[in-house]
Amino acid sequence: MNRIRMENVTFMEVVIMDIALKYRIVEKIIQSNDDTLLNEIKSLVGLSEDDFWTELPTEVKQAVNKAKAELDRGEGIPHTQVMAEMKDRYLNR
Structure with a gap:
């Protein structure tokens, strides 16, 4: 597989870091009981049904x-x- 070097970080490493970050964010969201935080995230990602x-x-x-x-x-x-x-x-x- 061809790899692109970016400042001593390969493209695959960036993709893996990005996926790992997404999983950490999802994990925090799942563990959260903070309604305000969850409503803000819902609004941020465009899931808000409320006007x-x-x-x-x-x-x-x-x-x-x-x-x-x-x-x-x-x-x-x-x-x-x-x-x-x-x-x-x-x-x-």
């Missing part, structure tokens, strides 16, 4: 819903107006 909305604190959900209601009533400020005001305030000194 982020369900994980937001109640206060944040209420603030978002209030802001949406204000926009629905036409009480919002257009983006272009906000940007113009910010440019005037911070860039034109």
